Amino acid sequence: MPTLKSSYLGNLRTQMIHLQSGTEVITDAPVDNNGKGEAFSPTDLVAAALGSCMVTIMGIVAEREGVDIAGMTWEVTKVMQAQPRKIAEIIVDFNWNSETIDSKVIQKLKNAAKTCPVALSLDPDIKQTINFNF
Structure with missing residues (x-):
């Protein structure tokens, strides 16, 4: 289906x-x-999917570890290449107050993010720059 x-x-x-x-x-x-830019572009959706997928997988790990990641935010920057026109880099900046969380759990969250299905599905030529501000 x-x-x-x-x-x-x-x-x-x-x-x-x-x-x-x-x-x-x-x-x-x-x-x-050549567009109006009045909505997400298809490449914007690819970049957005990376951040959302990473947080979803971190959420799964957080639930398993008994940690609440509600309030985590992220910004995504998409860098385009001109010739041929394609995504060259996706930068994801995560922000979260994790002062009370064990460092081993923090590392599990970071590892989970980097192995989300979207991250693993993107062409290796697309640079993924991931910054964890927590």
Whole structure:
């Protein structure tokens, strides 16, 4: 069974519907690539997926360890390469107050993040710069 149903809406815009939940995502081409930049670009979604996947896997480990990571935040920076046009680097900066968490658990969280399915699925040519500010 398909995961998504998608359609091209014209003007470099797409619509995707997640079939299990009905959640809708719109993409737009970025301004620097003939688009309006009014929504996530497809490459923005790739970068966003990396950060979200890392936190999801850290959440699984945190629950197993009895740690609450609620309040963790992150910023993602996508760096594009010009020729050929593709993602060159994704930078993820995690921020979290972990003062009361055991250093062994912190290391488990960091290791989990780096082995999330998206991180492991990205082409090795895409540099992944991950900063843990905790």
